[in-house]
Amino acid sequence: MADANESSTSRRSWALFLLVTALSASGLGAIMNSEKSEARAIFLPGPTSSGHYQIELDCAGCHTASFSSTEDLDGACVHCHGAELTASKDSHPKSKFTDPRNASRIAELDARSCLTCHVEHAPGRTTEMGLSLPRDYCFRCHQEIGQERPSHQGLAFDSCASSGCHNYHDNRGIYEDFLVKHAGEPEVLSAPLAQRIDAKPCPSEERARLGSGGGDASCADCHAPQAQTFASGKHGMRAARGLKRMSPALARLPMKASAAGHELACASCHQRPEDPLFASVTACEGCHNDEHTRAYRDSKHFERAERAARGEMAAKGAVTCATCHMPSGEDESGVMFTSHNQNDNLRPPEKMLRSVCLSCHGLAFSLDAIADSELVRKNFDGRPGAHVLSVDWAMERIQ
Amino acid sequence: MKNFRSILFILLAVSPLSCQKEAAPAPEGAAPPAAAGISPQRFADALHAVMESDRVVYTKNVVNRLQNKENIIKASEHWEDEKTLPLPAQMFRMGAEMVAKKEAGFTYSLLSLWPLNKQNKPSTDLEKKGLEFVAANKGANFYGEEELGGQKYFTAVYADVAVAEACVKCHNEHKDAPRTDFQIGDVMGGVVVRIPL
Numbered sequence: 353m354a355d356a357n358e359s360s361t362s363r364r365s366w367a368l369f370l371l372v373t374a375l376s377a378s379g380l381g382a383i384m385n386s387e388k389s390e391a392r393a394i395f396l397p398g399p400t401s402s403g404h405y406q407i408e409l410d411c412a413g414c415h416t417a418s419f420s421s422t423e424d425l426d427g428a429c430v431h432c433h434g435a436e437l438t439a440s441k442d443s444h445p446k447s448k449f450t451d452p453r454n455a456s457r458i459a460e461l462d463a464r465s466c467l468t469c470h471v472e473h474a475p476g477r478t479t480e481m482g483l484s485l486p487r488d489y490c491f492r493c494h495q496e497i498g499q500e501r502p503s504h505q506g507l508a509f510d511s512c513a514s515s516g517c518h519n520y521h522d523n524r525g526i527y528e529d530f531l532v533k534h535a536g537e538p539e540v541l542s543a544p545l546a547q548r549i550d551a552k553p554c555p556s557e558e559r560a561r562l563g564s565g566g567g568d569a570s571c572a573d574c575h576a577p578q579a580q581t582f583a584s585g586k587h588g589m590r591a592a593r594g595l596k597r598m599s600p601a602l603a604r605l606p607m608k609a610s611a612a613g614h615e616l617a618c619a620s621c622h623q624r625p626e627d628p629l630f631a632s633v634t635a636c637e638g639c640h641n642d643e644h645t646r647a648y649r650d651s652k653h654f655e656r657a658e659r660a661a662r663g664e665m666a667a668k669g670a671v672t673c674a675t676c677h678m679p680s681g682e683d684e685s686g687v688m689f690t691s692h693n694q695n696d697n698l699r700p701p702e703k704m705l706r707s708v709c710l711s712c713h714g715l716a717f718s719l720d721a722i723a724d725s726e727l728v729r730k731n732f733d734g735r736p737g738a739h740v741l742s743v744d745w746a747m748e749r750i751q
Numbered sequence: 752m753k754n755f756r757s758i759l760f761i762l763l764a765v766s767p768l769s770c771q772k773e774a775a776p777a778p779e780g781a782a783p784p785a786a787a788g789i790s791p792q793r794f795a796d797a798l799h800a801v802m803e804s805d806r807v808v809y810t811k812n813v814v815n816r817l818q819n820k821e822n823i824i825k826a827s828e829h830w831e832d833e834k835t836l837p838l839p840a841q842m843f844r845m846g847a848e849m850v851a852k853k854e855a856g857f858t859y860s861l862l863s864l865w866p867l868n869k870q871n872k873p874s875t876d877l878e879k880k881g882l883e884f885v886a887a888n889k890g891a892n893f894y895g896e897e898e899l900g901g902q903k904y905f906t907a908v909y910a911d912v913a914v915a916e917a918c919v920k921c922h923n924e925h926k927d928a929p930r931t932d933f934q935i936g937d938v939m940g941g942v943v944v945r946i947p948l
Contacts, residue, residue: 447851451858452945453874455900500869529829750926 398473401482402604403695406586410593414472422465429466432584436696440522460492469520481700487513490520503745513700514723517742522699525706530715531746537714571618577689579618585693587616600639611639628661632672647731648673669712679707716743791905792894795944798857799909802843802942807914810839815915856947861911863940865930867922871940875899878943881908886938893941896948903948911940 392409400408407413414420414428430437437445448454449464462468471477471484478484488509498505512518517526568591572579583592590598597615600607614620621635633654637645648654653671660670677694691697697704701722709718720736721727727734814826814836826836837845843861851858864882866872873879881893885908893908913919913935922939923931933939 445848445852447848450854451851451860452899452902452904452947453858453860453878453943455902456874458900527829530832 396473399475400472401475401478403482404472405604406590406598406602407593407595410595413593422467426466429470437521441524442521443523444520457493461489486510490518501745503741503748517740519700519702522703525702526742528746528749531743532750534710534715535743535747537716539714539717541712541714568618571622575689577683577687578692581696582618582692585695587694588692591616603639606641607639608641614639628667629657629672632674632678633657636673643729644731645673647729647733651731651733653732671712676704676708679704681707716740719743791946791948792907794857795894795905795907795946796892798859798944799907799942802846802859802944803909805846806839806843809842810915814839815917819917857945859942859944861940861942863911865922865928866940867925867927867929869927875906877906878908881906881943882941884908885910885941889938905946905948907944909942909944910938911942913937913939 390409392411395411396408399405404414413432414425416424416428420428444463446464449458449462458464469485469489470482472482474484479487490512491509494509494512498507513520568579579588582588587598590596590602597617599613599615601612621631623635624630627634633648637648653675656665657670657672657675659665660667674690677697678690678692679697680688680690682688697707704722705715705718709722713721717736719740719742720738721732723740724736724738727736727738817823817836818825824836825833826838827833828838828841829835830837830841840861847859847861860871862871862873862878862882864873864879864886873882875897877895877897881895884893885891889910892910895906897904897906913922913933916935918939919933919935919937922928923933
């Protein structure tokens, strides 16, 4: 009798167990498949990097198949970053490592896959640029550099990618002959070369559409490259993936509490075309609350922006937030537009040298300035306290 | 013209067979690649004929003509910044890199025992042996087999000769030059073509 009782109890607990399992499985499945639901956060194996945290709940954006293979994940990386890598003339493309002549290098570092250096959900070991490998990885292939370049003898391999020198992917900015060509330039060039585009006022009927809720889509009708670059940057990447728009409350950078609930759209910044400093300065300050932003109004750059706004100076000499973070450039067909990807120029920060700093400053001075993190924090109010040796080394080699 | 067409034919005929990994299994009775009569050596020779011709055409009819004869535009290393023409060796490398991205079933590169660009030095024992061979035996090609990353390759090396004063002058005077006594007619390096077996 006791036996029968026990077996029916155990049968009952089995049934209960199966029921609970089935219910939780279907519940979890429902969460997983629910379009970008916030509840998906329970599946995150760990916080994502600063580049991806905004879109981490778009799981399928990277995990394109269940139990994605390395190839699947690499494919997802290339889907978003491929065009940029091509444009940056990637110095270490996959094809360099699938080339059999480099087969022995793969044993050192399997650079055929993005994941070798960029593992997500691993905050403990992820540093700038989403790198999850110790920063001295260059030594694995470039040990002999000290013999080729005596100036590099004894340099630590974690310093290769520091300001003013090399990058793994994007090395367009600086090369030896470029350093030589710009050696000896003064700190401030006599005539600024900056090419800002004066925003043309939006036709009134378009403005009306904007006001009546036409919103970002109507802007994109006329401003396609601006809209595309906005969607790639930190302001628009969430909306571009069908997630709730970015808002300061979701940010990892310090933001003003008063702005927490604001949702980012074109009109967040473009709302007072009559004020030349609104979209390029005031709007930024409306949300951002870090030291660099707060120090801007004490800088010489702001002084120039103000003078230009008052018409006392040509607009191209003004330096606003947008001058550095949303630089004007040419699209592929040579048409000038303002990039709305605020992140592009920061990946790596030396990208700013060519697209911004060198328009007004000499190369050596600019290199020193962006290498001085304290000066960056103070928004360049002061003089560089760091000195990057690359120009000196390049000059030594030709003497 | 006839020659060109036959090379083209060989290339077209062989390229699908050369990427054996992806190729669908041959239907019963279909001829295996070897039976098609194209050896890796002939394939490599044909590829090299195209590469060498393109290299000469670009050097003579584009760079030499525009730079030296007509004084219209120079060729220089930083051609994008300087708004000039790419150097012939850069032109060659850009093509090789694009082919590598296409995973076309073969790879190639322009290398040297005395490279200006350190990436162009030999990286395998056979490359070194081949470059030494073509430098020592004027007019002869080098053929060999090597295993890299667990895969066997047929590797051919063809001499790259200083055909013009410009080759010698630029290489001897370059600040990265590991060798400064090249003379016209010298073997300056070699084209390496590699085909998986």
